[in-house]
Amino acid sequence: MHIIQFPYNSPTYSEIKKGQSEQFAIPSADFIAEWRRFERNIHSEFPSSDLSWRFWQFELACLNQSLSIRDLECTDMKDKLSQLMIPTNYFDSVGFIATFHFASYRLLGKWLALRGIPFLLVVSGKVKSEQEMLFYRSIEACLQKPADFGVLDANDPRILFKIKRGIDSGYMILIYVDGNISASDKRLTEVRLLEHDISVQSGIGFMANWLKVPVYPILSVRDRDNVGFVLHDPLLVTSDFVNGEDRVTVLVKKLYSFLSNLLQDEPGMWENWFYLDEFLLHNDARVSCK
Numbered sequence: 320m321h322i323i324q325f326p327y328n329s330p331t332y333s334e335i336k337k338g339q340s341e342q343f344a345i346p347s348a349d350f351i352a353e354w355r356r357f358e359r360n361i362h363s364e365f366p367s368s369d370l371s372w373r374f375w376q377f378e379l380a381c382l383n384q385s386l387s388i389r390d391l392e393c394t395d396m397k398d399k400l401s402q403l404m405i406p407t408n409y410f411d412s413v414g415f416i417a418t419f420h421f422a423s424y425r426l427l428g429k430w431l432a433l434r435g436i437p438f439l440l441v442v443s444g445k446v447k448s449e450q451e452m453l454f455y456r457s458i459e460a461c462l463q464k465p466a467d468f469g470v471l472d473a474n475d476p477r478i479l480f481k482i483k484r485g486i487d488s489g490y491m492i493l494i495y496v497d498g499n500i501s502a503s504d505k506r507l508t509e510v511r512l513l514e515h516d517i518s519v520q521s522g523i524g525f526m527a528n529w530l531k532v533p534v535y536p537i538l539s540v541r542d543r544d545n546v547g548f549v550l551h552d553p554l555l556v557t558s559d560f561v562n563g564e565d566r567v568t569v570l571v572k573k574l575y576s577f578l579s580n581l582l583q584d585e586p587g588m589w590e591n592w593f594y595l596d597e598f599l600l601h602n603d604a605r606v607s608c609k
Contacts, residue, residue: 320549320550320551320552321406321549321550322540322547322549322550323403323547323549323550324540324546324547324548325399325402325403325545325547326544326545327395327396327399327544327545327546329386329390329393330393330395331389335382335385335389336382338385339378339382342381343378353593354377356593357373357376357380357592358370358373358374358377359596360592360593360594360595360599361377361586361592361595363514364512364513364515364582364586365513365514365586366514375587376592379587379588380587380588380589380590380592380593383422383423386423387422387423387424387425388425390425390426390546391429391457396426397429397433397460397461400426400429400430400433401433401461403430403434403547404434405430405434409535410535411533411553413486413490413491413532414486414527414533414534414535414553415492415523415527415534416431416438416491416492416494416535417494417496417523417534417535417537418493418494418495418496418536418537418539419495419497419538419591420495420497420589420590420591421538421581421588421589421590422539422540422541422585422588423539423541423546424495424539425457426539426546427539427548428440428454428457428458428468428493429457429461431491431493432458432461432462432463432467432468433461435467436467436491437466437467437468437489437490437491438467438468438490438491438492438493439468439469439471439481439482439485439490439492439493440454440468440469440471441471441478441492442470442471442472442473442495443472443473443474444473444474444475447470447471451470454468454470455468455470471485473498473522479526483530486530486532491535492526494522494523496519496571496574496575496578497578497591498520506520506521506522507520508521508568508571508572510568510571510572510575511572511579512575512578513583517595517598517599518598518599519571519575519598521567521568523570523571524566524567524570524571525567527555527556527570528556528566528567528570531556533553533554534553534554534555534556534570534574535550535551535553535554536550536551536554536573536574537549537550537551538551538577538578538581540581540585541588542585549577549581551577554570554574556570
């Protein structure tokens with residue numbers, strides 16, 4: 320495992336905090352609804368927490384959302400990322416980069432582009448239609464070549480063929496493992512988060528097994544004075560069952576164990592508290608979020 324961090328304080332921090340204070344002082348009905356959903360979800364995984372702690376985490380999550388967007392626009396951030404080296408031989412071969420909506424997660428693609436790593440980002444069809452131009456605007460100035468980046472629609476019936484073609488052409492495939500799920504998702508598996516099992520997409524394990532390529536787990540991290548990445552050792556889908564579980568399930572559970580470890584210390588850095596009930600409701604034994 321490699322932990323790579325650099326000192327960084329957002330030049331827009333005071334402006335963001337001021338805007339957040341105004342939003343909290345006179346919250347809209349939608350904002351109150353977001354808080355209630357967030358509070359139910361984080362309470363389900365931290366059942367012994369008190370209300371003030373959960374509200375504090377909500378404040379941190381809102382702040383991190385704003386900071387992560389501004390990070391993309393910051394020239395100083397780009398300069399720091401351009402000097403941040405990927406460990407020698409870490410990307411030993413093409414494969415999947417597995418990440419989560421944690422801390423300044425949007426920076427990962429920018430870092431890959433600055434280091435000359437060609438990659439394809441896989442997102443849902445809805446996200447692709449709404450944010451594809453945003454992805455390109457945030458990445459294009461960092462690319463070594465325009466063709467080094469592309470966005471794939473996970474709902475495209477040809478997605479497996481497009482991913483295989485990308486791998487065969489030397490592209491890394493970047494996937495947010497905790498992407499939202501829907502009733503139409505076919506490849507789901509149960510993993511442990513903190514207090515409950517949740518249903519999550521397991522397509523990354525299926526595809527890594529099919530294509531016989533490694534998975535590189537990379538998570539963004541942020542604390543008060545630093546931003547960076549945790550690069551876990553590459554994972555391979557094993558050929559045998561492990562403790563009675565199939566190889567794809569083992570890999571996906573390993574990925575979520577990395578996230579769970581971060582949530583223990585910095586829960587407010589995870590954006591998916593706003594959506595966790597979508598994962599909980601896919602369990603057979605449904606978890607009450609009342």
